[in-house]
Amino acid sequence: MADRLPALADRLSVVEADALRVDALPGPPPTALVANLPYNVAVPVLLHLLELLPTLRRALVLVQAEVAERLAAGPGTSAYGVPSVKAAWYGSVRRAGSIGRRVFWPEPNVDSGLVALDRRPPPPGDRAATFAVVDAAFAMRRKSLRSALARWAGSPAAAEARLRAAGIDPHARGEQLSVEDFTRLAGTVPQDG
Numbered sequence: 589m590a591d592r593l594p595a596l597a598d599r600l601s602v603v604e605a606d607a608l609r610v611d612a613l614p615g616p617p618p619t620a621l622v623a624n625l626p627y628n629v630a631v632p633v634l635l636h637l638l639e640l641l642p643t644l645r646r647a648l649v650l651v652q653a654e655v656a657e658r659l660a661a662g663p664g665t666s667a668y669g670v671p672s673v674k675a676a677w678y679g680s681v682r683r684a685g686s687i688g689r690r691v692f693w694p695e696p697n698v699d700s701g702l703v704a705l706d707r708r709p710p711p712p713g714d715r716a717a718t719f720a721v722v723d724a725a726f727a728m729r730r731k732s733l734r735s736a737l738a739r740w741a742g743s744p745a746a747a748e749a750r751l752r753a754a755g756i757d758p759h760a761r762g763e764q765l766s767v768e769d770f771t772r773l774a775g776t777v778p779q780d781g
């Protein structure tokens with residue numbers, strides 16, 4: 589940069605760090621994330637940076653096509669899962685384009701997809717508690733929430749009580765719940781039993 593565009597060189601900072609562990613960035617707080625993410629850790633890097641950098645308003649990231657589909661999926665679809673709900677905590681997510689493998693050299697064995705995220709205020713509730721119940725619900729995604737959340741709640745009966753307290757059918761499955769549903773569920777009072 590200093591060689592090629594010396595007039596702008598002071599506007600670029602290169603941070604040599606593990607993107608999964610970086611805990612601070614130099615310069616003014618960033619407002620946009622634009623990245624060709626490392627495909628094997630794309631979701632954790634994206635979620636880590638959204639958590640670390642509350643000033644980020646927008647993200648445009650290139651990821652493996654299947655991951656793009658998962659990130660942008662809505663409730664009730666087969667691609668909907670942990671990445672979809674956690675990304676939706678931070679903002680509205682959409683597919684922003686498909687990129688075939690032929691545009692890269694050497695040609696990789698996967699296709700790519702662009703994902704755009706526009707930040708909005710998160711649902712009212714605790715993020716870590718919400719993400720914990722999301723992880724529990726999708727660990728057994730084919731089971732009813734009453735069963736899938738038994739360990740999280742302490743027992744199937746306690747799971748049912750908390751689901752009912754949140755206004756959620758205990759026989760529903762995690763893939764049917766929105767991020768707002770999960771947040772409401774995480775905020776219910778733990779039951780004995």
Ligand SMILES: C[S@@+](CC[C@H](N)C(=O)[O-])C[C@H]1O[C@@H](n2cnc3c(N)ncnc32)[C@H](O)[C@@H]1O
Binds near residue numbers: 607626
């Ligand atoms: C898909 S490539 C994109 C490279 C370049 N930005 C581009 O667009 O041509 C992802 C890059 O992230 C780097 N990478 C992998 N894991 C990383 C991590 N945990 N932290 C930071 N960079 C990482 C890889 O070495 C690779 O250079």
